[in-house]
Structure formats: structure tokens, C-alpha cells
Amino acid sequence: FIANRIGTYSGQARLNYALEHGYSVEEVDSLTGELIGNPKTASFRLFDLVGIDVPVHVTRNLYAAVPDDEEREMFKLPALLEDMVARGWLGNKSGVGFYKQERGAGGKEFWPLNIQTMTHEPPKKxxxxxVGKARKIENLRDRLRFLMDNADMDRAGQFLRETTLRTLAYTARRIPEISDSIADVDNAMRWGFGQQLGPFQVWDALGVRKTADLMRERDIAVAPWVEKMLEQGNESFYQNDNGRVVGVYNPAAGAYMPLQRAHGVIVLDDLRAQGKELARNESASLLDLGDGVLCFEFHSKVNSLDPLIMEMGYKALELLKGDEWAGMVIGNQSSDFCAGANLGVVMMGVASGKHDQVSQFTKGMQQLFMQIRTSAKPVVAAPYGRVLGGGAEISLASARRVAAAETYIGLVELGVGIVPGWGGCKEFVRRQISPHMAAPGADALPYLQKAFETIAMAKVAESAEQGRELGFFDRDDQIVMNKERLIGAAKQAV
Incomplete structure (x- = not known):
């Protein structure tokens, strides 16, 4: 398995470096999660999530299975993991792992393990x-370059530089052993570990030649085919044409080959590069998906709903009235579909006394969602990742949903003291009760009670299938396993 081989090496490289240089569990997780385009489970939280015994077994198997690997010793288990398994500290499934849930002064807390004393201690953040400077950089590729270029600033940069260089070099040396395709390796790591960028995409972002120089300075072996590529004057693994990826380097052929997209996969950035973006502001865009289908895309921070998204939503509905449009997809391609309303904007408005603007925004969003609900042309939502609060409400307002299997959806507003007021309560109750009312004498109360409990307890589904069980998705809503096909599948549903 591509992802197992590279993912295990990466995890071991980070763990060993942390042990050798005195990094804490919290420090490593603060560096290896969303900061560098990985899920928030980062490193040690990921161990706890999957169960510490699982990577232990995988690593043991790899050590036995790769006797000729030049870095086989990297797959030798640290005594720390052996000790934790012996203690029964297996992570979430045993209640104790690299983190332990405790009741602190502020309520529920996750106490990290002090690796030196083998005791769990209060979190220190x-x-x-x-890291503070890097977090201000929105674009991931720019952020990664900043981290690498300024790695000498502190020990955070040193950790990221040293472990990243080793992982990238090792990945390149595994071609063609585990795959002869750069794109396949990147896809395996993105799909298998939820990374925003695969290793060769990261290397491209950092600069292939500059990164290879850093490797040589540390006596890290650079794969011969990478050296050849650079000697040919080729400076990247992927070819770009006006922001659109059109080719990928083929190590066996020593040349670039056209990048073949799987049938049904739509990349919004590719459409943008082709001039298919019809309108744009800082938070949202409208794109032409082809075949008369419009796409309403969010790209604000965590795709939170703000006045600019509202403005673009009304523009989308007005455009949709044209004869050239058959329907619309509400979708984007980020780490999460929508984290809900931008409460920061609302609170700033309240604090500055701009109550009329706050009222206009909240009422405007409610009316926008109702117009989506009653649109004469089909509107299909394509939720994935976190779909919270207003994100769940706009999904419920759509005529149909095509959801990624890994969708975490919920009306969470009551958790912060507000009510789902953009149609979420009404739509959720309707979906709970209406399917059962066709039966003579049906009692609506049990279904109403279920809806009330789900909203009042701010329940969040842990998958799209569980979301269907809770009532966020209908029987006819589609669930897609491969998130890369989500926009294409939603377009087809229109």
C-alpha cells in the first residue's frame, strides 16, 4: 500500500525526531496538523484515533517485509510505543493514549502525555x-514555503524542515518500487490521510531544486531520477498552464506526460484557469460547470458565511433565472464545506452598535435560503467535511444533496446560545415528520421529539450515513466515497 509505506515512514520520522530532540506531544501536534495541510488529528491524536496497537502492528510488518530498504531501521519500533501497548494505553478505544480526557476547571480537557515521566499533564498550548507568523498566511503553498525558508527562526521550523526533507526524499526513492506514478503517490496520500497536498505537490510548493540542495547539505540521498529531472532543466514535478495542472513528470520516460483526470472529476481551479469564473469577491465565486450548470462556491476562511457570500448568493439566484442555466451546485473544494456563520462579523457588528446591519445580514441570509428552497430550478448542495450551523442549513434548503462519505453535519447553533434561524429548524422538522404522515393515524410526536433532541443537543453526525439516520439527508440523496468526484456527481444530479 502506497499510503501505508509513506505514511508510516513519515510518522516514524516525526516520532523519532521528537524523542531525540525533546519535543512534547502537544508541540508535535501543533506543528503537524492543519498548519501544514494535514487533518487536525496531526500526529499523536491520529495514533489515539486509530488505536496505538494498529500502527504498531503495521510498523512491525513493514520492518519484516522490507529487508532491502535503505532506511529499514526507521521502521524499528521505539520503546515508547512498546511500553504504551504493554500498559494497555491504546488511545481512544481504551480511554488512555497520548492523550487522556480529564475534567478540568474549564470542563472537559485532553491532557497530553509527558513522554519523559509517562504521566498525563494539563494542556499548555x-x-x-x-507558527504565529505562518498562520497569518492563508494559501497553504505560500505558508509551507514560509515555514521552510524561515526554519532557523525556532525549533518549530527545525522540526518541520528536518522531518519534511527526509519524508520527501524517501518518497521519491520509493519510485518505482511502490508506484511508477507521481500523481498516484500524491493521490494515495491525500485520500488515505486526508492531506491537502501529496508529497510531490509539497515538494513543488517548496521548490524542487532548492529542496534537493537542502537534502544534499544533510547527506539525505536524492533519488537519481530527481537528479536527472533537474539536470534536464525541469524545475517541477507538475506542469502548469495559467494555474491549471496539465502534465506530470514520468520518471521512467524522463519526460512530462499529460495529466489524465478521471472521468467525472471536476477541479474548480482548472475551470477558473480556463476563464470559467463568472463572478468573484473575497468570500465567494460563481463558476460555469458546463452543460448549463452553475456553481456557487465559498472560499472565505473555513468557508464561513458572511455578507459577501450572501451578496454572491443573491447574484447566483438572479443569474440562474437565465434560460442558459438548468440548475446550480453549491459546492467548493477545501478542507470543509462550511463551518457556519461568521460569528466574528456578527459580534463586531453588535459591539460597534451596528444593529441594523446585523439584522439586515441575518434576515438577508434567511431570505436567501428560502429562495434557494423555492427555486424554480434545481439547486444541489455538495457537502463534505465539517458542515455546521449555517452550512447544514444551506444544505437542508437545497432540493437535493450529494454528500461525501466523510461528512460531519449538524445544527450546532444552540451550543453557542443561538437558534438555527435560517430555516434549519423548519427544514429539519419537515424532513423528520413529512415522510411518515402519509400513513393514516400517524403520530407526529415521536418524530418531532427526535428533531427537537437533535437540535437541542447540537448533535453532529460522524458520517454521511449517520447524517441520513439523523435526518440531514433524504433516502434519495447520494453519498459519494471519493470526495474528488463530489462536484461532478452533484452536477450530474442537477
Whole structure:
């Protein structure tokens, strides 16, 4: 398995470096999660999530299975993991692992393991100067370059530089052993570990030649085919044409080959590069998906709903009235579909006394969602990842949903003291009760009670299938296993 081989190496490289240089569990997780385009489970939280015994077995098997690997010793288990398994500290499934849930002064807390004393201690929230500056950079590729270029600023940068260089070099040396395709390796790591960028995409972002120089300075072996590629004057693994990826380097052929997209896969950035973006502001865009289908895309921070998204939503509905449009998809391609309303904007409005603007925004969003609900042309939502609060409400307002299997959806507003007021309560109750009312003498109360409990307890589905059980998705709504096909499948549903 591509992802197992590279993912295990990466995990071991980070764990060993942390043990050798005195990094804490919290420090490593603050560096290896969303900061560098990985899920928030980062490193040690991921161990706890899957169960510490699982990577232990995988690593043991790999050590036995790769006797000729030049870095086989990297797959030798640290005594720390052996000790934790012996203690029964297996992570979430045993209640104790690299983290342990405790009741602190502020309520539920996750106490990290002190690797030196083998005791769990109150969280300390590590702070690094480099990380603080890097978090201000929205674009992931730019952020990664900043982290690497400024790695000498503090020990956070040193950790990321040293472990990243080793992982990238090792990945390149595994071609063609585990795959002869750069794109396949990147896809395996993105799909298998939920990374935003695969290793060769990361290397491209950092600069292939500059990164290879850093490897040589540390006596890290650079794959011969990478050296050949650079000697040919080729400076990247992927070819771009006006922002659109059109080719990928083929190590066996020593040349670039056209990048073949799987049938049904639509990449919004490719459409943008082709001039298919019809309108744009800082938070949202409208794109032409082809075949008369419009796409309403969010791209604000965590795709939170704000006045600019509202403005673009009304523009989308007005455009949709044209004869050239058959319907619309509400979708985007980020880490999460929508984290809900931008409460920061609302609170700033309240604090500054701009109550009329706050009222206009909340009422405007409610009316926008109702117009989506009653649109004469089909509107299909394509939710994935976190779909919370207003994100769940706009999904419920759509005529149909095509959801990624890994969708975490919920009306969470009551958790922060507000009510789902953009149609979420009404739509959720309707979906719970209406399917059962066709039966003579049906009692609506049990279904109403279920809806009330789901909203009042701010329940969040842990998958699209569980979301269907809770009532966020209908029987006819589609669930897609491969998130890359989500926009294409939603377009087809229109």
C-alpha cells in the first residue's frame, strides 16, 4: 500500500525526531496538523484515533517485509510505543493514549502525555514565533514555503524542515518500487490521510531544486531520477498552464506526460484557469460547470458565511433565472464545506452598535435560503467535511444533496446560545415528520421529539450515513466515497 509505506515512514520520522530532540506531544501536534495541510488529528491524536496497537502492528510488518530498504531501521519500533501497548494505553478505544480526557476547571480537557515521566499533564498550548507568523498566511503553498525558508527562526521550523526533507526524499526513492506514478503517490496520500497536498505537490510548493540542495547539505540521498529531472532543466514535478495542472513528470520516460483526470472529476481551479469564473469577491465565486450548470462556491476562511457570500448568493439566484442555466451546485473544494456563520462579523457588528446591519445580514441570509428552497430550478448542495450551523442549513434548503462519505453535519447553533434561524429548524422538522404522515393515524410526536433532541443537543453526525439516520439527508440523496468526484456527481444530479 502506497499510503501505508509513506505514511508510516513519515510518522516514524516525526516520532523519532521528537524523542531525540525533546519535543512534547502537544508541540508535535501543533506543528503537524492543519498548519501544514494535514487533518487536525496531526500526529499523536491520529495514533489515539486509530488505536496505538494498529500502527504498531503495521510498523512491525513493514520492518519484516522490507529487508532491502535503505532506511529499514526507521521502521524499528521505539520503546515508547512498546511500553504504551504493554500498559494497555491504546488511545481512544481504551480511554488512555497520548492523550487522556480529564475534567478540568474549564470542563472537559485532553491532557497530553509527558513522554519523559509517562504521566498525563494539563494542556499548555505551545507557542512558536514561526507558527504565529505562518498562520497569518492563508494559501497553504505560500505558508509551507514560509515555514521552510524561515526554519532557523525556532525549533518549530527545525522540526518541520528536518522531518519534511527526509519524508520527501524517501518518497521519491520509493519510485518505482511502490508506484511508477507521481500523481498516484500524491493521490494515495491525500485520500488515505486526508492531506491537502501529496508529497510531490509539497515538494513543488517548496521548490524542487532548492529542496534537493537542502537534502544534499544533510547527506539525505536524492533519488537519481530527481537528479536527472533537474539536470534536464525541469524545475517541477507538475506542469502548469495559467494555474491549471496539465502534465506530470514520468520518471521512467524522463519526460512530462499529460495529466489524465478521471472521468467525472471536476477541479474548480482548472475551470477558473480556463476563464470559467463568472463572478468573484473575497468570500465567494460563481463558476460555469458546463452543460448549463452553475456553481456557487465559498472560499472565505473555513468557508464561513458572511455578507459577501450572501451578496454572491443573491447574484447566483438572479443569474440562474437565465434560460442558459438548468440548475446550480453549491459546492467548493477545501478542507470543509462550511463551518457556519461568521460569528466574528456578527459580534463586531453588535459591539460597534451596528444593529441594523446585523439584522439586515441575518434576515438577508434567511431570505436567501428560502429562495434557494423555492427555486424554480434545481439547486444541489455538495457537502463534505465539517458542515455546521449555517452550512447544514444551506444544505437542508437545497432540493437535493450529494454528500461525501466523510461528512460531519449538524445544527450546532444552540451550543453557542443561538437558534438555527435560517430555516434549519423548519427544514429539519419537515424532513423528520413529512415522510411518515402519509400513513393514516400517524403520530407526529415521536418524530418531532427526535428533531427537537437533535437540535437541542447540537448533535453532529460522524458520517454521511449517520447524517441520513439523523435526518440531514433524504433516502434519495447520494453519498459519494471519493470526495474528488463530489462536484461532478452533484452536477450530474442537477
Amino acid at each position: 505551545p507557542r512558536f514565533e514561526l
